[in-house]
Amino acid sequence: MPQEPAAPQVSDHGGGVHSIKVPIPDNPLGHTLVHLVDTDRGPVLIDTGWDDPASWNTLTAGLRALGTDVSAVHGVVITHHHPDHHGLSGQVREASGAWIAMHAADAAVVRRTREAQPGVWLDYLCAKLTAVGAPDEHIAPLRQARASGRARTLPGLRAALPDREIVPGDLLPLAGRRLRAIWTPGHTPGHVCLHLEEAHPSQLPGHGRLFSGDHLLPGITPHIGLYEDPDDGESTDPLGDYLDSLERVGRLGVAEVLPAHQHAFAEPGVRVRELLAHHEERLAGLLSLLSAPLTPWELAERMEWNRPWGQIPDGSRTIAVSEAEAHVRRLEKLGRVVRVGGSPARYHAV
Ligand SMILES: [Zn+2]
Numbered sequence: 001m002p003q004e005p006a007a008p009q010v011s012d013h014g015g016g017v018h019s020i021k022v023p024i025p026d027n028p029l030g031h032t033l034v035h036l037v038d039t040d041r042g043p044v045l046i047d048t049g050w051d052d053p054a055s056w057n058t059l060t061a062g063l064r065a066l067g068t069d070v071s072a073v074h075g076v077v078i079t080h081h082h083p084d085h086h087g088l089s090g091q092v093r094e095a096s097g098a099w100i101a102m103h104a105a106d107a108a109v110v111r112r113t114r115e116a117q118p119g120v121w122l123d124y125l126c127a128k129l130t131a132v133g134a135p136d137e138h139i140a141p142l143r144q145a146r147a148s149g150r151a152r153t154l155p156g157l158r159a160a161l162p163d164r165e166i167v168p169g170d171l172l173p174l175a176g177r178r179l180r181a182i183w184t185p186g187h188t189p190g191h192v193c194l195h196l197e198e199a200h201p202s203q204l205p206g207h208g209r210l211f212s213g214d215h216l217l218p219g220i221t222p223h224i225g226l227y228e229d230p231d232d233g234e235s236t237d238p239l240g241d242y243l244d245s246l247e248r249v250g251r252l253g254v255a256e257v258l259p260a261h262q263h264a265f266a267e268p269g270v271r272v273r274e275l276l277a278h279h280e281e282r283l284a285g286l287l288s289l290l291s292a293p294l295t296p297w298e299l300a301e302r303m304e305w306n307r308p309w310g311q312i313p314d315g316s317r318t319i320a321v322s323e324a325e326a327h328v329r330r331l332e333k334l335g336r337v338v339r340v341g342g343s344p345a346r347y348h349a350v
């Protein structure tokens with residue numbers, strides 16, 4: 001990929017919408033685009049960025065560069081609970097008294113993460129990895145961490161509880177603006193996109209603009225794994241949710257998308273079709289791999305990733321196997337694979 005040119009940290013998207021590039025430390029994604037929507041009661045932020053002093057400094061300097069101040073922020077609308085989006089929300093609220101709004105399903109994840117004992121979480125993770133056929137050498141370090149009580153702090157452990165619920169289909173309480181919540185589960189159970197139902201400032205054809213969070217990005221396919229809920233049965237189908245959400249967002253026919261990473265782009269229909277085709281192709285590929293019964297772990301080992309399986313570190317393998325499981329779950333719901341008995345369970349194309 002070509003090197004991105006050095007860009008200013010603040011961009012003017014017109015019509016009272018700006019973005020601030022807030023860095024994510026040690027992460028190939030580079031930055032979160034925190035959007036700022038001017039309202040009659042002060043600026044409202046869409047997402048806040050990673051909880052790190054350098055990220056905080058960039059966010060607050062960006063607000064000053066835009067002629068305002070973090071203390072003036074009126075509200076915070078969160079697309080989803082991930083730490084690169086919701087990390088700084090608590091600090092923004094402390095500095096400004098702003099409200100924080102989030103969809104109930106992601107608020108439940110925040111609550112659960114805050115209350116979870118790291119040990120209980122590790123027990124859940126070990127059991128889950130065993131069930132999908134992870135080898136002993138992958139699980140052993142987690143068991144050791146559990147036994148020694150040296151459980152690593154989970155990201156999001158200190159995440160702020162929201163004050164307001166984002167209700168799908170409702171307008172958010174933004175004085176003088178029309179911002180509607182579009183529930184787009186898949187990447188997380190409570191992910192929302194925000195539809196700014198106002199004419200495009202440069203008259204691009206289409207219906208307003210969409211703050212798409214991680215749901216719709218110009219050059220990245222968002223991670224779709226199983227929702228990390230220890231109480232989750234086998235009924236959820238995050239990939240099915242995601243594909244439905246994509247089609248729904250495509251039908252909005254917006255003029256421009258303002259995503260939370262990379263850059264703004266027009267003609268979202270093209271990108272939606274690309275992503276739908278990508279997932280269709282991937283599901284077809286997995287189906288042919290499953291002509292022999294495989295555990296989700298064995299499937300993950302055979303799937304295509306951004307590098308060979310042997311070079312993928314343990315933490316990322318755990319995420320990859322969750323993605324493999326989400327695909328298997330989708331194929332199972334479609335009646336294209338069946339579970340064959342045994343422990344760990346294997347899956348077979350029918
Ligand atoms: Zn995310």
Ligand SMILES: [Zn+2]
Pocket residue numbers: 082084085214260261
């Ligand atoms: Zn993100």
